[in-house]
Amino acid sequence: MAGFSRLVLVVIGLMAAAPAVAATAQELYQSQTIVTGQGEVNRQTGFKACLDAVLLRVSGDQRLPKKPEMAALRDKAGSFVAEFRYRDRLGGIPVHDEQGTHDRPHDLTCIYKPEVIDRVLASLGSKPWLGERPRLAAFLSVERGKKHFALTADDQGGEPMRESFVNAAGPLAMWIVFPQTSLLSASGLDDQTLRYADMVVLDHLARKTGADKALAGSIVWSDRELGWIADWRLETRGKTYSWQVRGVSFDEAFRVGMRGAAQVLSGNGLPD
Incomplete structure (x- = not known):
């Protein structure tokens, strides 16, 4: 199928785009x-x-x-x-x-x-999503107690989360990268300002990482919820979509983020 000629499989996120691997x-x-x-x-x-x-x-x-x-x-x-x-x-x-x-x-x-x-x-009233799947750059702020940071490609402490994010993308045949710390700094962004950054700005930065679109998110640990509260945003076709999940592991938070992105980008509407 010609539509799959440039479909990119999962690679661990680096700022520079890795060579595309076609999915048959x-x-x-x-x-x-x-x-x-x-x-x-x-x-x-x-x-x-x-x-x-x-x-x-x-x-x-x-x-x-x-x-x-x-x-x-x-x-x-x-x-x-x-x-x-x-x-x-x-x-x-x-x-x-x-x-x-x-x-x-x-x-x-x-x-x-x-x-x-x-x-x-x-x-089931559905159809295959055969078009080229946009490559995503994750712009994520993380907060747990007094500790807070932006998840970047070069933060050694963020490796478990980056790996988990990549694992969430794989089953959907999608590709995700993470920005370098220097890219965020040069753009005047940190973990706090990322939460409210305009999606147009983030989409522009996503293209600098070799991706096509930005997936913006924040995860905050909640003792009351006994898990993470994750909020996600993605803009496509002139509309910004937002969704949330509460009281989950960060593995599940990233799965919800990627599944929601796939639902939006495939034209299936707002995630649950």
């Missing part, structure tokens, strides 16, 4: 989950999770897994799979004690035929 249709129409062992029962559970994931990956619409029609589709999730494979996540580590291979965690990758998934999407 086969790479787009696949998904992955973690299962225990290779037994039939856990495989069927994995097929259900992979169906949810591939529908979101292909369409960009995070609302699909919540539709009531999904219950019946999950019951026959394996029938949609063209092929699957396992990867032992403990590969190279010998089986020990009473542990067998049925106890070991595996990555289960499911590969689907595009026409099959497209028909499932149509039955």
Whole structure:
């Protein structure tokens, strides 16, 4: 499919744009989950999770897994799979004690035929998102107690969050980078001013990082919520979209950020 010729896969964010890696249709129409062992029962559970994931990956619409029609589709999730494979996540580590291979965690990758998934999407009132996916630059402020900072590409302390953000982008076949500290400083921005910065300004800075669009966000730790409160903003087609999630881990906060961005950019409207 020509629309995928420049679709960029995930790379860990640096200021300079990394070489683009084209995603084939086969790479787009696949998904992955973690299962225990290779037994039939856990495989069927994995097929259900992979169906949810591939529908979101292909369409960009995070609302699909919540539709009531999904219950019946999950019951026959394996029938949609063209092929699957396992990867032992403990590969190279010998089986020990009473542990067998049925106890070991595996990555289960499911590969689907595009026409099959497209028909499932149509039955849900949706369609594939086949256009080139905009590359995103994350402009994120972080606050926990007295500690606050902007997440940048060159902040060593921010590595766990950057890695988590990249992991959130991967299942959506999207690409994300982070600005250098010097770029923010030269623009008069820090973690406090980022929260209110104009999206036009941030989109301009995003292009300097090699991205196409800015995803602006803030996450604040809340003892009351027992987790992070995350607010996200993204501008497209002359409109700024905002969404929020409360009381979650920062891993989930970044997943909500990326899924919301995919929903907006795919033309599926405001995130839940």
